[in-house]
Amino acid sequence: MFQPSPWRADFPAIGALQRQHQTYLDSAATTQKPQALLDALSHYYGHGAANVHRAQHLPGALATQAFEGSRDKVAAWLNAADSRQIVFTHGATSALNLLAYGLEHRFESGDEIAVSALEHHANLLPWQQLAHRRQLRLVILPVNDLGHVDLEQALQLIGPRTRLLAISQLSNVLGTWQPLAPLLAHARAQGALSVVDGAQGVVHGRHDVQQLDCDFYVFSSHKLYGPDGVGVLYGRQQALALLRHWQYGGEMVQMADYQDASFRPAPLGFEAGTPPIAGVIGLGATLDYLASLDANAVAAHEATLHQHLVRGLADREGVRLLGSPQAALASFVIDGVHNADIAHLLTEQGIAVRAGHHCAMPLLRHLGLDGAIRVSLGFYSDSDDLQRFFDALDQGLELLR
Amino acid sequence: MSLSAEASQALESFEQARGWEQRARLLMQWGDRLEPLDDSDKTEANRVHGCESLVWLVAQQENGQWHFKAASDARLLRGLLALLLVRVQGLASDRLAALDLSAWFTQLGLERQLSPSRSNGLHAVLLRMTELAAQN
Numbered sequence: 210m211f212q213p214s215p216w217r218a219d220f221p222a223i224g225a226l227q228r229q230h231q232t233y234l235d236s237a238a239t240t241q242k243p244q245a246l247l248d249a250l251s252h253y254y255g256h257g258a259a260n261v262h263r264a265q266h267l268p269g270a271l272a273t274q275a276f277e278g279s280r281d282k283v284a285a286w287l288n289a290a291d292s293r294q295i296v297f298t299h300g301a302t303s304a305l306n307l308l309a310y311g312l313e314h315r316f317e318s319g320d321e322i323a324v325s326a327l328e329h330h331a332n333l334l335p336w337q338q339l340a341h342r343r344q345l346r347l348v349i350l351p352v353n354d355l356g357h358v359d360l361e362q363a364l365q366l367i368g369p370r371t372r373l374l375a376i377s378q379l380s381n382v383l384g385t386w387q388p389l390a391p392l393l394a395h396a397r398a399q400g401a402l403s404v405v406d407g408a409q410g411v412v413h414g415r416h417d418v419q420q421l422d423c424d425f426y427v428f429s430s431h432k433l434y435g436p437d438g439v440g441v442l443y444g445r446q447q448a449l450a451l452l453r454h455w456q457y458g459g460e461m462v463q464m465a466d467y468q469d470a471s472f473r474p475a476p477l478g479f480e481a482g483t484p485p486i487a488g489v490i491g492l493g494a495t496l497d498y499l500a501s502l503d504a505n506a507v508a509a510h511e512a513t514l515h516q517h518l519v520r521g522l523a524d525r526e527g528v529r530l531l532g533s534p535q536a537a538l539a540s541f542v543i544d545g546v547h548n549a550d551i552a553h554l555l556t557e558q559g560i561a562v563r564a565g566h567h568c569a570m571p572l573l574r575h576l577g578l579d580g581a582i583r584v585s586l587g588f589y590s591d592s593d594d595l596q597r598f599f600d601a602l603d604q605g606l607e608l609l610r
Numbered sequence: 611m612s613l614s615a616e617a618s619q620a621l622e623s624f625e626q627a628r629g630w631e632q633r634a635r636l637l638m639q640w641g642d643r644l645e646p647l648d649d650s651d652k653t654e655a656n657r658v659h660g661c662e663s664l665v666w667l668v669a670q671q672e673n674g675q676w677h678f679k680a681a682s683d684a685r686l687l688r689g690l691l692a693l694l695l696v697r698v699q700g701l702a703s704d705r706l707a708a709l710d711l712s713a714w715f716t717q718l719g720l721e722r723q724l725s726p727s728r729s730n731g732l733h734a735v736l737l738r739m740t741e742l743a744a745q746n
Binding site: 419463499501547548549550553554557564565566579604608 | 614630631633635638651662663664684685686687
């Protein structure tokens with residue numbers, strides 16, 4: 210049965226891609242953008258760009274107002290208590306690096322950092338390298354066959370030496386929601402800080418950071434239908450106060466002399482240099498657009514399409530799903546067929562999916578694979594997109610077999 | 611530059627290929643013709659990194675002429691490697707350096723396989739070949 214997306218027309222690039230005979234099923238890598246965002250960028254650049262937080266002139270005041278307006282919108286989107294808990298970065302990766310450097314002073318040799326076995330490199334390598342710098346132990350929380358952190362083992366592994374837990378909300382490879390509530394509560398009870406990588410999770414459903422009860426929550430704008438070059442770091446107030454300043458430069462400073470300086474608190478103290486102003490304003494416009502949608506209808510559409518994707522893959526002979534995907538995406542391999550060959554033939558047929566290790570090499574290695582194909586959905590995806598993918602997959606397999 | 615008999619044959623068959631299916635079939639046929647690489651040559655030193663699949667490239671120079679061997683665990687990439695080798699086999703360093711390999715793949719209708727964003731690794735293989743030729 211055809212399942213259209215009522216929001217497809219809001220994304221001009223989807224039509225453009227279709228005219229190029231491209232079926233875009235790589236939204237977990239980055240999403241297409243709504244017209245509302247294009248309009249906001251065009252309006253900002255077309256009506257007078259200006260730097261923020263610096264100038265007394267009118268364009269500067271308007272830009273600052275729009276920029277800070279976006280901070281309020283992000284805070285509202287995440288249900289943060291205060292907009293000052295939202296720090297803009299240049300991406301989720303830079304937000305996680307900010308944390309790994311900003312919290313470095315809290316670690317002593319022999320302390321432990323716990324991360325899950327399924328982390329994206331962005332939420333693994335900053336902690337791994339911090340562990341090297343400070344002689345810490347990086348504890349890997351194992352993942353079960355379904356693709357969830359094994360709770361029983363994790364609760365044992367997170368102990369009094371654990372100073373920080375860093376974990377994904379929704380796996381970018383397995384499409385599985387992680388059991389955040391018990392993990393975060395346990396980490397807190399052990400006196401550990403918690404960092405949630407919401408890069409994938411934030412895109413599906415609304416998440417309340419106060420309810421999540423994490424110390425830090427990180428996501429990137431471009432996966433949430435917003436512009437690239439913008440990341441968001443939310444911090445609990447007491448947690449933000451623990452951060453040491455990391456990057457130094459313009460506007461993050463309170464007083465500067467040749468030999469010494471003092472710095473602002475969050476958020477501005479962690480936004481050194483000119484921020485991605487247009488991008489932040491664009492993210493605000495995107496959030497306005499997203500907030501105007503019927504959230505239940507979006508969730509229902511995504512769930513139906515995802516089910517369609519998972520079933521269609523499971524129905525095909527020799528297809529092996531990675532884990533038991535719950536949302537957004539599904540990764541798979543095919544017995545006896547190299548994923549590079551499948552990727553090649555899908556590309557030839559205009560199907561844009563991702564092949565490879567998905568920036569999670571250790572997870573793939575743990576699964577005994579050197580790569581997989583990932584199909585990922587946005588709420589602009591429809592069942593025709595999936596049908597074209599399945600037809601292309603069948604044709605490719607017929608050729609290879 | 612003149613083409614070897616085999617390269618001319620490749621060009622002719624790819625020029626006549628209609629559609630992606632025929633091109634893919636041809637690639638697989640060419641891949642099957644790729645001379646197998648001894649396991650002893652499948653070393654880390656011969657690995658070409660930057661590919662999602664495993665790729666090895668071995669280069670030898672005899673009497674001023676280059677001889678390459680290559681292997682991959684992916685079938686279609688084996689075909690691309692075969693089409694590459696058929697064009698460069700037996701060339702001298704100066705001719706190899708002067709050769710426009712992207713033009714060769716364009717002639718074959720396979721230029722999109724060369725993009726650096728492509729994970730198939732053909733781009734990385736070409737870079738490695740250029741490096742090897744420049745060293746001698």
